[in-house]
Amino acid sequence: MPIRIPDDLPARKTLEKEGVNVMDSSRAARQDIRPLQIGLLNLMPNKERTETQFARLIASTPLQIELSLVRVSDHQSKNTSEDYLKSFYQTWEEVRSRKFDGFIVTGAPIAHIPFDQVKYWSEMIDIMNWTQTHVNHTMFICWGAQAALHHFHGVNRYRMPKKAFGVFRHHLVGGPSPFLRGFSDSPMIPVSRFNDIDRKSLGPDLEVLIDNEDIGICMLDDPKHRAVHMLNHLEYDNRSLADEYQRDIKAGLETPPPENLFPDGDTNIEPENRWRSHAHLLFQNWINEIYQTTPFELDEIGR
Numbered sequence: 001m002p003i004r005i006p007d008d009l010p011a012r013k014t015l016e017k018e019g020v021n022v023m024d025s026s027r028a029a030r031q032d033i034r035p036l037q038i039g040l041l042n043l044m045p046n047k048e049r050t051e052t053q054f055a056r057l058i059a060s061t062p063l064q065i066e067l068s069l070v071r072v073s074d075h076q077s078k079n080t081s082e083d084y085l086k087s088f089y090q091t092w093e094e095v096r097s098r099k100f101d102g103f104i105v106t107g108a109p110i111a112h113i114p115f116d117q118v119k120y121w122s123e124m125i126d127i128m129n130w131t132q133t134h135v136n137h138t139m140f141i142c143w144g145a146q147a148a149l150h151h152f153h154g155v156n157r158y159r160m161p162k163k164a165f166g167v168f169r170h171h172l173v174g175g176p177s178p179f180l181r182g183f184s185d186s187p188m189i190p191v192s193r194f195n196d197i198d199r200k201s202l203g204p205d206l207e208v209l210i211d212n213e214d215i216g217i218c219m220l221d222d223p224k225h226r227a228v229h230m231l232n233h234l235e236y237d238n239r240s241l242a243d244e245y246q247r248d249i250k251a252g253l254e255t256p257p258p259e260n261l262f263p264d265g266d267t268n269i270e271p272e273n274r275w276r277s278h279a280h281l282l283f284q285n286w287i288n289e290i291y292q293t294t295p296f297e298l299d300e301i302g303r
Helices: 010-017 025-030 047-058 082-088 121-134 143-153 240-250 276-293
Strands: 036-041 065-071 100-105 135-141 157-169 188-197 207-212 216-222 227-230
Touching: 010 047, 036 047, 036 276, 047 065, 047 082, 047 276, 100 121, 100 143, 100 276, 121 135, 121 143, 135 143, 135 276, 143 157, 143 188, 143 216, 143 227, 157 240, 188 216, 188 240
Parallel strands: 036 065, 036 100, 100 135, 135 227
Antiparallel strands: 157 188, 207 216, 216 227
16 A cells, blocks of 8 residues: 655655655545554654655555654744745644554754753653554654653663764664564664663663664663654665765764765765665554554544
């Protein structure tokens, strides 16, 4: 089954060129089926790139998905025009009365700011609490995961001596998990963060699923809050880390090249995507678990 996104969304052309099956509104209206309702709270500056990355992975399922793009209400974007946002996004205030089968909260480039000093932190608290009554299952990513772990569990984070930046081998360390079906024992996963979470502050209601002892925990299961927390970036395309590196160089920063990204360490060679299959597996597994556990009637979610 295809993914349903706004007909004029620029990401649509990219996905169609890649062979992703995208459904338009008129075709969706003719099908007598309840699509899964997935919301994407996009906190990243480059909205178009981020929404494309997630839509690509959400579409890799045999189920029909309707993707809703959401943004925080109390924030003025500096990188995306207001016309674009009004055309394709709803604020959380506009969707807060809705129920969702699944909800994704992305990262945000504000890891250097204490949580309570983030301009939209009070709204984030409302959103995180709202997921407990209006969402069947939530995936928190990068800063979104750090925020949810801090809010729900009091997990501490700290600044690492240097940025973890590159593609690193990780290991599956938890028990059997429906979210990791088909994963290899040691997947390569993109990482781009200065912060890590303090393992000593993790409580017994959190299970570490994917780990790297050198650069930190990658993914945790949070069954109490019907959530998974992914601290790294399986959704990235092959250019995400490379473009971040080039931006730093142009800005005059002495950022070293991302580790294990460029073939033979040559930054002039186009990087390969060595994590794509695990990215698709994670989202297929997550959506399948949502399908198996969500009520048929959306109104029953949260009851």
